[in-house]
Amino acid sequence: MSQEHDQPVNSESGFTSQLDPMAQSQMIDPFGRHVSYLRVSVTDRCDFRCVYCMSENMTFLPRKDLLTLEELDRLCSAFVTKGVRKIRLTGGEPLVRKNIVSLFGSLGRHLESGALEELTVTTNGSQLVKFSDDLYAAGVRRINVSLDTIDAAKFKAITRWGEFSKVMDGLDAAQRAGLEVKINTVALKGVNEGEIPDMISWAHGRGLDMTLIETMPLGEIDGDRTDQYLPLSQVRANLSESWTLDEIPYKTGGPARYVTVAETGGRLGFITPLTHNFCESCNRVRVTCTGTLYMCLGQDDAADLRAPLRASEANDLLEAAIDEAIGRKPKGHDFVIDRTGQAPAVSRHMSVTGG
Ligand code: SAM
Ligand code: SF4
Secondary structure: OOHHHOOOOOOOOOHHHHHOHHHHHOOEOOOOOEOOEEEEEOOOOOOOOOOOOOOOOOOOOOHHHOOOHHHHHHHHHHHHHOOOOEEEEEOOOHHHOOOHHHHHHHHHHHHHHOOOOEEEEEEOOOOHHHHHHHHHHHOOOEEEEEOOOOOHHHHHHHHOOOOHHHHHHHHHHHHHHOOEEEEEEEEEOOOOHHHHHHHHHHHHHOOOEEEEEEOOOEOOOOOOHHHHEOOHHHHHHHHHHHOOEEEEOOOOOOOOEEEEEOOOOEEEEEEOOOOOOOHHHOOEEEEOOOOEEEOOOOOOOEEEOHHHHHHOOOOHHHHHHHHHHHOOOOOOOOOOOOOOOOOOOEOOOHHHHOO
16 A cells, blocks of 8 residues: 555545546546446456355345446446446356346447547456457457366366367457457466466467466355465565566556566566555446446445436435445455465355456
């Protein structure tokens, strides 16, 4: 946490609103951080059952509790009015939600107007053959595809229900459509640990950036997370033995810190919620498919936006609820993965809050 943001900033009298006339319509949290990035989990359902993300027998939210696509559009648009510049749709698997392309299409108007800088998606890649052209047409230019192995048998073991060839075809389709693809890989001890250098060479060889992620203690799963947790500090040290990693200031608006790999010529990101807490620069909030706003991925505090959204056709109540919630965005998460056998940091799964 930087010095100036160590203490909450009173946005009435704090430096942000005095210096910036736009600050009134923007979201500044109690620590002076400007919230400009919204992640929206459009469904908690998924066609995969990744071992670190879900248990095999998940109970999903009743469909009647979900916001409609029109309501999701209204909610996202209210955030754009309040200064959000980047929206990422995620899930669950966002591309399995019926007619989701229409939401991308309608949100695309904010790209055209210039109010929104980027509309993007995190996907497991299973539906990209079907949807890549539609995503491009809606204004999406970069996507994240989650892929933890390039070994078909291991892929089956990790995702339980996924089909490797479908994802590979999806990647081809996405690149053909003109989408820039970043591969997100969760580092899993004893699972893909030995394969990480090959995956980096493979991704960079295809012209794809890649980001490694530490597994986070979110929701109960069938196994033990201490068995899966692989600190990226260790992975990075191992990679440095054979490769030259040069730190670069490249940023995509997310928490990754990037290096270039001299030997492959590609970019590699590290997302390290456990070994290096990145909360001091957090610019994000998350909304679930039921309209619950989480101000931090790793904390339970939340605000219901569905009731104010439905209470009136005007956005006054909704905007007031958003302001009130941003006013209590916490300083950061307290993730720990150790052998004390403690419960997950938060009980909800990543597929609920959206990765
Ligand atoms: N289904 C889509 C996908 O897999 O890309 C979007 C949702 S998924 C929850 C988003 C990202 O969260 C994926 O990259 C996944 O690997 C990651 N993820 C899921 N559970 C996680 C956990 N416990 N720790 C770290 N990353 C996790
Ligand atoms: Fe589904 Fe993504 Fe979770 Fe895997 S990581 S189970 S693809 S939501």
